[in-house]
Amino acid sequence: MPQRTIFSVIESPTHPYFTQLYQKVGIEELCFKSMRKLMSKIKNTQPDFIAAEFFYGYGNNYAGVNISNLDVMLYSLQRYSPETKVIVFVDKSERQYVDKLNDILPLYAVFTRPFNESEIVKALSLSN
Numbered sequence: 001m002p003q004r005t006i007f008s009v010i011e012s013p014t015h016p017y018f019t020q021l022y023q024k025v026g027i028e029e030l031c032f033k034s035m036r037k038l039m040s041k042i043k044n045t046q047p048d049f050i051a052a053e054f055f056y057g058y059g060n061n062y063a064g065v066n067i068s069n070l071d072v073m074l075y076s077l078q079r080y081s082p083e084t085k086v087i088v089f090v091d092k093s094e095r096q097y098v099d100k101l102n103d104i105l106p107l108y109a110v111f112t113r114p115f116n117e118s119e120i121v122k123a124l125s126l127s128n
Helices: 019-024 033-043 070-082 090-101 117-126
Strands: 004-007 027-032 047-052 085-090 111-114
Touching: 004 033, 019 027, 019 117, 027 033, 033 047, 033 070, 033 117, 047 070, 090 111, 111 117
Parallel strands: 004 027, 004 047, 047 085, 085 111
Antiparallel strands: none
């Protein structure tokens, strides 16, 4: 069985470090410093998972079209990697906005700070 992969988009210093946790459940992690680099990669490599932090677009320049930093990536997944499961990490203060993303592409799992590692392991293990 080929090793499963997770692409982590690390856009801020608050992104959780779960490399060892992913390794424990047999998932190889590839890290990306920007959403643009991730989207370039998914055009030719489809990961099993994508892990990203959610940042609500309070005053974005998109005239209210985009909900968050994840919208464009989710639209790209529809075309290039629709089977990829999206895991979202979110601050408790922004949790209320995350579910709007399900209209673009259903999210696999949403984890709110403080993170419960056993719940993350369970979600990753269920997808075998």
